[in-house]
Amino acid sequence: MRAEAKNNSNAAENNKSSVEQLTKAAQQGEAEAQSMLGLMYFEGRGVPQDYKKALEWFSKAAMQGFAPAQGKLGSMHMNGRGVPQDEKKALEWLTKAAVQGFAPAQSNLALMYSNGLGIAQDDKLAFEWYSQAASQGLSEAQFNLGHMYLNGHGTPKDSKKGVEWLEKAANQGNRRAQFNLGEIYYTGRESIPQDYKKAFECFSKAAQQGEAEAQSMLGLMYGEAQGVSQNYEAAAQWIEKAAAQGFAPAQYNLGAMYAFGRGVAQSSPTAVQWFEKAAAQGFLQAQINLGMLYYHGAPLMAQDYKKAAQWFEKAAAQAFAPAQYYLGEMHLHGKGVPQNQKKGCALLNASAQQGFPQAMELHSKACPKQ
Numbered sequence: 001m002r003a004e005a006k007n008n009s010n011a012a013e014n015n016k017s018s019v020e021q022l023t024k025a026a027q028q029g030e031a032e033a034q035s036m037l038g039l040m041y042f043e044g045r046g047v048p049q050d051y052k053k054a055l056e057w058f059s060k061a062a063m064q065g066f067a068p069a070q071g072k073l074g075s076m077h078m079n080g081r082g083v084p085q086d087e088k089k090a091l092e093w094l095t096k097a098a099v100q101g102f103a104p105a106q107s108n109l110a111l112m113y114s115n116g117l118g119i120a121q122d123d124k125l126a127f128e129w130y131s132q133a134a135s136q137g138l139s140e141a142q143f144n145l146g147h148m149y150l151n152g153h154g155t156p157k158d159s160k161k162g163v164e165w166l167e168k169a170a171n172q173g174n175r176r177a178q179f180n181l182g183e184i185y186y187t188g189r190e191s192i193p194q195d196y197k198k199a200f201e202c203f204s205k206a207a208q209q210g211e212a213e214a215q216s217m218l219g220l221m222y223g224e225a226q227g228v229s230q231n232y233e234a235a236a237q238w239i240e241k242a243a244a245q246g247f248a249p250a251q252y253n254l255g256a257m258y259a260f261g262r263g264v265a266q267s268s269p270t271a272v273q274w275f276e277k278a279a280a281q282g283f284l285q286a287q288i289n290l291g292m293l294y295y296h297g298a299p300l301m302a303q304d305y306k307k308a309a310q311w312f313e314k315a316a317a318q319a320f321a322p323a324q325y326y327l328g329e330m331h332l333h334g335k336g337v338p339q340n341q342k343k344g345c346a347l348l349n350a351s352a353q354q355g356f357p358q359a360m361e362l363h364s365k366a367c368p369k370q
Contacts (some may be wrong), residue, residue: 021327026057034061035069042072042082051082062093071097071105076187078108078117087118098129106133114153115146128152128300142169143177152190159190170202178206179214186217186226196227215242216250223263232263243274250288251278257333259293268298279311287315288323295326306338314348324351325359332366339368 023222025033038057040285041050041358045323046074055076061069068150074093077086079326091112098104108127113122127148133141146165163184169177182202200221206214219239222231242250255274272293278286291311309330315323328347331340351359 015069021028029060029064031061031064031066031069034058034064035072036065038072042076051076055082055264065096067100067102067105068098070094070100071102071108074105075108080111082227087112091118098132098272101132101136103133103136103138103141104235106130106136107144109136110141110144113363121271123148123154125154134168137168137172138175139172139177142172143174143180146177147180158194159184163192173209174358175209175211175214178202178209179217182206182214182217183214196221200227208244208359212242212245212247212250215239215255216247217243219250219253232257234263236263243277246277246281248278248281248283248286251256251275251281252283252289255286255289259289261299264298266295268301271298272301279314280287282314282318283369284315284318284320287311288317291323291326293314305330307336309336314349319350319354321351321354321359324348324361325356328359329362332362 012164022037022040022047026037034057035274038054038061040046041057042054043049048051055073058069058073058076062073070093074090074095074097075259076082077093079085083277091109094109094112099110101117106129108132110126112118113129114126115121117368123196127145127163127232130141130145130148133143142165146169148154148162150162151157163181166177166181166184170181179202182199184192185195185199185202195262200218203214203218203221215238220235221227222235222238236254239250243254251274255271255278257263257275258265259271260266262269272290273288275286275293279290288311291308293301294304294308294311295318309327312323312330313329315328324347325338328344328351329335330337331344331347333339333344345363348363348367350360352363
């Protein structure tokens with residue numbers, strides 16, 4: 001603990017010394033020092049964070065044509081960090097830095113053209129600027145360039161080139177690129193054959209960096225023995241990591257694992273807890289599963305028509321035919337809701353119109369012909 005405290009103290013002293021040296025050089029008009037001092041104020045490194053002072057020093061360096069300061073100034077205006085958001089000023093400063101070859105500015109300029117921020121949307125120019133930044137090794141630009149090739153935005157569609165650029169970004173640790181590559185290999189895409197082993201490798205890299213969707217997919221692949229030996233315990237562990245981050249599909253799948261005792265000890269109450277987390281985010285299958293659990297009852301869980309109706313109603317609001325059927329049947333017979341034949345028949349009809357067999361049968365028997 002003493003050694004750690006000493007190291008922290010030394011780091012603080014070094015930062016203080018750096019600020020003093022940079023301030024002296026910056027006051028003498030050295031553009032690089034002005035830019036570095038601006039960055040320290042922007043990040044709160046060695047000094048209290050102060051966007052106003054950061055803006056002041058970035059501006060001084062930018063006026064001297066120093067590209068990194070121009071790029072940072074453009075980024076501040078683009079995102080409204082420390083200044084009111086101003087897309088025109090952002091475009092002006094980013095362009096100045098981009099034409100000097102500053103990769104982060106080139107990537108941000110591409111983003112502005114891609115989304116039409118402060119300028120007419122132009123995929124071709126976005127592609128050109130992403131290409132320049134990507135060729136300098138900027139992983140975020142490589143990631144976006146890959147997607148432009150995959151989707152044919154600003155360039156002819158080319159899945160192979162798209163994957164090549166995603167791989168460049170992924171090899172630099174870009175977790176979204178790793179995840180997207182996993183998706184491509186998991187399903188296959190045009191000239192890219194399905195490859196569960198490669199998908200598993202990509203998802204693993206992204207999952208280890210905390211990417212929730214990748215953690216969820218990794219869990220599913222363990223559960224389905226896709227690209228890896230089946231291991232329900234490992235599946236539950238990875239899915240729980242994603243669920244803990246609030247990823248609704250993972251919360252639902254973890255609930256299902258507790259409901260059936262797969263990879264975890266069976267527990268209906270725990271299943272309900274996870275289903276409720278997913279259902280609260282509007283996850284349809286979780287809402288219907290909660291309705292079914294309360295409708296039929298389960299081990300250590302009493303039947304509760306009122307709660308069942310509440311969850312079926314949420315799922316029915318999303319026009320889900322099974323939920324419309326169950327809720328309609330409950331209204332017909334007054335289960336957990338006031339008996340209401342008109343409402344029940346309307347719900348059954350809506351479900352029947354979607355071809356749900358049980359609804360078609362019950363509607364024909366219980367509802368008067370129009």
